Amino acid sequence: MKATLRIAGAILLLAVVAGCVFYWNPLWVNDQQIRYRLWRANVRSEYVNVRGSRIHYFEAVPPDGSPGKPLLLLHGLGSRGEDWAPTIPSLAAAGFHVYAPDLLGYGRSARPDVEYSVALEEGVVLNFMHAMGLTHADFDGWSMGGWIAAKIALDHPAMVDRLVLDDSAGLTFQPSFARDAFVPTDSAGLTRLMALLSPHPAEFPPFVVRATLRRIADNGKIMQSSMDSMESGADLLDTRLASITQPALIMWGTEDNLIPMAVGETMHRDIPNSVFEGIVGCGHLAPMECPKPVLAGTIQFLKAQPPMQGGEQMLPGTAR
Numbered sequence: 001m002k003a004t005l006r007i008a009g010a011i012l013l014l015a016v017v018a019g020c021v022f023y024w025n026p027l028w029v030n031d032q033q034i035r036y037r038l039w040r041a042n043v044r045s046e047y048v049n050v051r052g053s054r055i056h057y058f059e060a061v062p063p064d065g066s067p068g069k070p071l072l073l074l075h076g077l078g079s080r081g082e083d084w085a086p087t088i089p090s091l092a093a094a095g096f097h098v099y100a101p102d103l104l105g106y107g108r109s110a111r112p113d114v115e116y117s118v119a120l121e122e123g124v125v126l127n128f129m130h131a132m133g134l135t136h137a138d139f140d141g142w143s144m145g146g147w148i149a150a151k152i153a154l155d156h157p158a159m160v161d162r163l164v165l166d167d168s169a170g171l172t173f174q175p176s177f178a179r180d181a182f183v184p185t186d187s188a189g190l191t192r193l194m195a196l197l198s199p200h201p202a203e204f205p206p207f208v209v210r211a212t213l214r215r216i217a218d219n220g221k222i223m224q225s226s227m228d229s230m231e232s233g234a235d236l237l238d239t240r241l242a243s244i245t246q247p248a249l250i251m252w253g254t255e256d257n258l259i260p261m262a263v264g265e266t267m268h269r270d271i272p273n274s275v276f277e278g279i280v281g282c283g284h285l286a287p288m289e290c291p292k293p294v295l296a297g298t299i300q301f302l303k304a305q306p307p308m309q310g311g312e313q314m315l316p317g318t319a320r
Contacts, residue, residue: 027211034082041089043098047108050127056108057081057101057128060092068097069161070134071302074125075100076143076169078182078216078223080107083142086291087298094299096138101128103145105222116222117229118170121148126156138302140164142287143259144226150237153244162307163248164298165267167256167284169230170237173263182227183220184213199255199283241270247307248274251297253282253290253317273309275301281317290317 035045043060058081062068071091073084081100091098102109104124105116114120125148129137136159141149146168153160177196184190187209194201204212216223229235248271252264261278268276277297282290293315301308 025211026208027215031082034085038082038085038088043088043092048128048131050124050131053104053110053112053124055101055104055110055124055128057099058084058088059100060088060098062092062095062097064095066095068092068095069302070137071096071098072125072129072137072139072149073098073100074139074141074145074149075103075106076145077226078106078219079143079145082107083288086288087295090291090295091299094303096302099128099132099134099137101125103148105226106219111222114225115229116225118144118147118151118235120229122151122155125152126159129159135159136161138162138164140166140298141168142166143284144169144230146170147235147237150241150244151235153246153248154237154240157245160246162302163244163246164301165248165250165264166287166294167252167259167264168250168267169259170235171241171263171266172233172236172238173260176257176260179227182223183216185217186213190216196258197284198289199253199257199281200289241267242272244271244274247301247309249297249301249308250274250276251286251294252276252278253284253286254278254280254314255282256284256286258284268312275308275310276312278312278314279317280314286317292318 043058046059047054047056075083080102084100088098088100103121105111138161139149146165147170149163150165150170153163181193181196184193190209190212250264250268252261254261268274279286279290279293287294297315
């Protein structure tokens with residue numbers, strides 16, 4: 001009887017501790033769940049030294065043992081490799097050798113005191129490829145990651161086989177949001193940010209709001225540096241897209257309130273023979289919130305022989 005009571009007491013104590021941890025840092029708990037699911041799906045979490053900076057990345061290979069076609073997934077501003085979690089295992093299962101690095105300053109990668117420009121991140125990705133022994137690969141870039149991927153396609157065309165741009169930045173447009181929208185300091189600001197990112201933003205309880213604001217503040221300096229560099233215009237691609245020669249797929253959430261679909265349509269007009277696919281009802285977070293149509297369109301494009309050229313279509317934004 002005493003032993004049973006001791007076990008019950010221990011279980012109760014563990015439950016209380018777990019509840020306290022979740023209440024104080026729910027985002028950490030969520031991260032552990034994501035990483036566990038990726039680990040269960042045979043997605044490796046690794047680090048590599050890239051020109052003196054420690055870069056974290058996820059890596060997944062085809063389950064049939066084949067080497068797989070190299071595919072780099074590049075995340076956006078304020079993001080990290082975990083945001084590709086809904087797609088990495090499926091892309092590996094489709095025959096790709098997937099790499100999803102945390103860009104310099106983001107996720108679990110190093111955070112040196114530098115100017116976080118698109119050009120800097122381009123160099124980091126190129127050096128990451130060199131460290132991985134890759135001479136060329138397919139690229140899938142999301143938001144700022146699309147900007148970086150398109151710039152690599154232009155500056156180093158031999159290194160990019162096919163190019164996928166998801167709600168990509170990189171062109172001049174008139175933003176509908178304030179300069180400080182990405183670094184909110186209160187719950188109202190976070191609500192506005194979530195409305196920019198998703199047409200159906202989740203409502204967070206106060207303890208999740210507090211944890212989210214802490215995380216944003218922790219990375220605020222780097223995000224501001226990235227935005228300062230973007231706004232300088234030095235790396236904009238407005239006059240360069242016509243020089244992209246690789247097969248290109250442009251995917252866009254039709255309800256993107258951050259980077260309007262008109263930007264994607266301009267990219268489609270400017271990039272020769274590009275394919276445009278709109279994800280109906282989805283917003284800027286389409287690869288995360290609507291992974292089924294995004295995955296289907298991406299895999300079809302990357303595997304098509306001969307490569308797909310031209311055309312537009314709308315895909316229903318089916319959720320998970």
